[in-house]
Every structure is written in C-alpha cells, then in structure tokens.
Amino acid sequence: MMRDQDEQLDGVFTTVGNLRRQADDMGRELEEQVEMLGAVDTLADRVGSRLQTGLQKLGYVVRQNEDRYSGCCVALLITVLTVLLVLLLIL
Template sequence: MMSSTNEEDPFLQVQQDVLSQISSIRPLFASYLRIRSLASSSTSPELTSARAELETALSSLSEDLADLVASVQAIESNPSQFGISDHEASRRKRLVQEVGAEIQDMREELNKNVAGGGGGNNDLPDPSSFAIGEGDGGDAYNEFEQQQQMEIMQEQDRHLDGVFHTVGNLRRQADDMGRELEEQNEMLEVVDDLADRVGSRLQTGMAKLHVGSISTAQDDAG
C-alpha cells in the first residue's frame, strides 16, 4: 500500500500512466526480440517497423519517467516538507530506479542492432544514482503492480455482480410476463367457450323462429 494519501498528487497520476505504458511496451519488446532472432538482415522491413514502434514507445515513456525522476529528486532531501513519509519516498525512488533500469535494458538491446553502436536519445539519469537501503520493505514496484491487478479484478467482480443482478431482474420479469400470458390465455379460453355457447343458443333460437314462421304461414294458408 502507498503511504501517501493525497489522491491529487501529480506523482501518483504520472506514475499510473508510466506503469500502464511499461506494461504495454513489454509485449512490444518481446515481439521485437522474436523478430530480430528470426530476421535474416538488420534491414528487414518487419524488424525496422518493430524497432521504430518500440523506440517511439520508449521515447514517450522516458519523457514521463523523467518527470517522476525530477519529482523524486525534489523531495529526496526532505520528504516530510511535502507531506510524504520516508517509506513513500523510498518507494518512489525504487519505482523510478526499476523502471529506469528496465528502459535502459531495452535500449541496450536496441543498440545491439544499430551499426556503429549508436543509441536512442536517453535523457534519464543513471538509475543507480538513487541509493536505496535494504530495509525498505521488499520490492515496492512489484507490490504496487499486484495491488493494481487486485483492484482491476475487484472492479471486474463488481461489474459481474451488477450483470448477475440485472439478469436476475430480467428473469423475474420474464416469469411475471409468462404468468400474465398464461392467465390471459385462460381468460381467452373462457371467453371462447362463452362465445361458442352463445352462438349455439342463437342458432337454436333462429331455428325455432324459422320453424314457427313456417307453421304460422301454413295456418294462414289453411
């Protein structure tokens, strides 16, 4: 858990974006390594495209990480002045160190495929410039990622609960409509039965009237 409780902290907002970017870049990096291992030439169009996409993503990530690094450097000497605990300050140092090291590793792999050993534009400070003690409480970066995953899973569970609730309501409504249709069908059957009986009586009455009119006519003729 993070020590800072300031939800409006710009560091935390940029941090979320950085972690999202690094999660998206990892599969790009893995794809680049796979394509490079299969490519017959460093000028392969597929390899060139994968490299360009990875470099663009790393460049954008480096810019955001540079903002985090500047923030860490600003509070490093006196975190409490900014309302940040020592533990949170250490976590932030570890975060930028680990993300910076991961970016550096990716850039080194990219440099292996560049003629003359040229590299990408890397304005980040050396990740090892942040001295972090061994007593900081474990890998805070991995802990934060696990926390983010747990929150995503909990959000999905809440959505599923809402779906189940909606489905239950629809099912109850369907049951009610089914019962109403059955009752209406029974009423229609009763009406049909009454109509049949009334029709039968009308036919009988009409027949009697017809017979009576014939008898009257015969009597008048006689």
C-alpha cells in the same frame, strides 16, 4: 502492475455482480409475467367457451324461429290465396 490487474479484476467482478442482479430481476419479472399470462389465458379460454355456447344457442333459436315463421308465412299465403280465389269465383 499487479495492483492495476487487481483493480481491473475488481471492476470486472463488480460488473459481473451487477449483471447477475439484473438477470435475477429480469428472471423474477418474467416469472410474474408468465403467471399473469397464464391467468389471462385461462380467462380467455373461459370467455371463449361461453361465447361459443352462446353462439350455438343463438343459432338454435334462429333455426327454430326460421322454421316456425316460414310455416306461418306459407299458411298465411295459402289462406290469402284461398280467400282471393273464393272472392274471384263469387264476383
């Protein structure tokens, strides 16, 4: 009877030891994944910041070109209308 209890306790002890080793392995794995996720997060922040800066610069260029081309188009249309009016008056 005592011997059976000792064997059962030895089995429980072995099982608990195995569980502890597995928990330690999982803990190390989680620590490694946390480090990798931190690196990915830092890289994603850096890329996001660069993308935001690029979008701002692109928006600025688009606004500048819209204003410039709008002014050119208006000036061209005024010139064409003036020429048409002069031709209409002459003919």
